[in-house]
Amino acid sequence: MTDTNSLEHISAEGAVYYLFGATGDLARRKLFPALFSLYKEGKLSEHFAVVGLARRPRTNEQFRSDLYDSINEFCRYKVDDLELWERFSQHFEYMSLDINNVDGFRELNALSTELDKKFDIPGNRLFYLALAPALFGPVSFNLRDGGMLESSGWNRLVIEKPFGYDLPSAQKLNEQLNQVFKEEEIFRIDHYLGKEMVQNIEVIRFANAFFEPLWNNKHIANVQITLSETVGVEERGGYYDKSGALRDMGQNHMLQMLTMIAMEPPSRLHGEDIRDEKVKVLRSLRGYGDSEEVRSHVVRGQYSEGNAGGKQLPGYREEDSVDENSTTETYFAAKVFVDNFRWAGVPFYIRTGKRLPVKTTEVVVEFKGMPNNVLFANRHDLAPNLLVIRVNPMEGIYIKVNAKKPGGDNEVQPVSMEFCQSCMIGINTPEAYERLIHDASRGDSTYFTRWDEVSHAWSFVDRIAKAWKEDSSDLQHYAAGSWGPEAANELLDKEGFHWWPVNGQEEDNVIWITNSRK
Known part of the structure; x- marks a missing residue:
């Protein structure tokens, strides 16, 4: 069991963060600024990488430019230290992904192996699904079938509300997730x-x-x-x-x-x-x-x-x-x-x-x-x-x-x-x-x-x-x-x-x- 008191001041473990819906409003307004604030305050170790995932094409340079604009507009910290910004932005990669195509997840798995080596990450994976609830199940299945859950570290799934539309739809969604992830690996966000x-x-x-x-x-x-x-x-x-x-x-x-x-x-x-x-x-x-x-x-x-x-x-x-x-x-x-x-x-x-x-x-x-x-x-x-x-x-x-x-x-x-x-x-x-x-x-x-x-x-x-x-x-x-x-x-x-x-x-x-x- 996790003792919340003992974890309060511990920095995050090294991990690859996968942001599904990386070109969306939530990522721009909340997720990118949050990651920058954590990094600036020393709550993210240097052993991390962030992979932005969405359907539309983007180069790494375009993605990092979007990231820069997001932080300067919405983050409580601004980019006033260019050396720190350069270190931070080098941890971000972008990949265009069709979430219905399992072959794309196999390519993502190959990229993950490269990032593990580049940033000395012990195989930990955090999947953040800023997507419609109907996509939670299909993405989870493709993460499994694409080999994304076979690394030596932990796997965690973070999902946004709404979790279903009513109890039957929530039960169906939960059954899908439980085919891939254990309950203790599922983190359902209520930002309040x-x-x-x-x-x-x-x-x-x-x-x-x-x-x-x-x-x-x-x-x-x-x-x-x-x-x-x-x-x-x-x-x-x-x-x-x-x-x-x-x-x-x-x-x-x-x-x-x-x-x-x-x-x-x-x-x-x-x-x-x-x-x-x-x-x-x-x-x-x-x-x-x-x-x-x-x-x-x-x-x-x-x-x-x-x-x-x-x-x-x-x-x-x-x-x-x-x-x-x-x-x-x-x-x-x-x-x-x-x-x-x-x-x-x-x-x-x-x-x-x-x-x-x-x-x-x-x-x-x-x-x-x-x-x-x-x-x-x-x-x-x-x-x-x-x-x-x-x-x-x-x-x-x-x-x-x-x-x-x-x-x-x-x-x-x-x-x-x-x-x-x-x-x-x-x-x-x-x-x-x-x-x-x-x-x-x-x-x-x-x-x-x-x-x-x-x-x-x-x-x-x-x-x-x-x-x-x-x-x-x-x-x-x-x-x-x-x-x-x-x-x-x-x-x-x-x-x-x-x-x-x-x-x-x-x-x-x-x-x-x-x-x-x-």
Whole structure:
């Protein structure tokens, strides 16, 4: 078993990295910059090579020129040391490959042998498939049949979401991969698990003595998880119209953050122990029994035309490659219960959507209020205490408490004490893909999703999707630039709660005590 603590500062082993889809947007925006950052920080040894693979022809010089442009545009480090850049770029090769032709994989195997000798690599192979899920199986079979898995080192397969479209398709995909790779060799990326503040949830919970005793249904009233986007579907209309917010964000990012908040303390900081606890949470999710229960617990919406910042925004059905009669949701909110001893009765409210007013990812833990008609609660409407974890774009934590208003006669006001990580570190925080590529190269699977996590998440989501497919009458429209359908507010109103303001939308009456604000 891998001890995540012992691996934290270990440089990646020498390996050949194969980037399938090397001319695509993910490689340009995320993967190339991540590799350069790792190299610049000494987290990649000199014993590595990267082979870019795609159908279109490219020379090595053209590929390295694309690499240079990618890093200068998207990387948190720029190419300001030409000697370092020259050393780095010499590790990159390009090969045009038809992924359906096994002979091309045999040529790739011959190139790999040359790279092993050139860079003194011990036969380790990391295959990164930035491809459509339908291609994962065929590429895996050709890797095997082309001799790519017969080297003396390890083999690891890194694949992007979505992992299937529903549980049956995910099962079929997993069966294909398991014919070639063992489960411990498969690294399923959910890039939200690579974000600094998502990983910080474990530390906040398990390294602070005053949180863990309160982390249960006796003291927590509800938990709110918000993942909001200001953008529309843009050029992804064709893909998104077949996916929607539930599959695009709910099945992976939202449920993964929920498991991090709700999981029990693992017995050890081992990857498998941590993932075991996350699976227990997913097993404990209360499934919705029928379509009526889905409608009473889940709200779905689709943005119509609206206005944000003085700019007129089109409706979803007017977007490129979207069906003019589409019932695909661009927003959903749900009330979720984790039926175990710790969380019984505590609602988890999750929401995500496009064309919302603010781009943010945030977790709000609302604690139960003080007893009514006792001491200060007898004279004041006391606000509940909050713990807020800001994941993106600003990283940090704040705690909201009640305090005496200066100069007042026992007047009480909310006070927020904030730690702004982004303000201290600036924009140079490591990107999620840096952490995940580094972890995969070291064999640390802690922040990758295991098959049983994926299957339980699909089981939960499929019940919602089934109800929506049967009847689309509950689809509500919201103006682009607004916070979604009114029914999402009513979901909380029923229990006497409300959505708390998120990053950039703070309450005016709160006093901030902070490392970043004046």
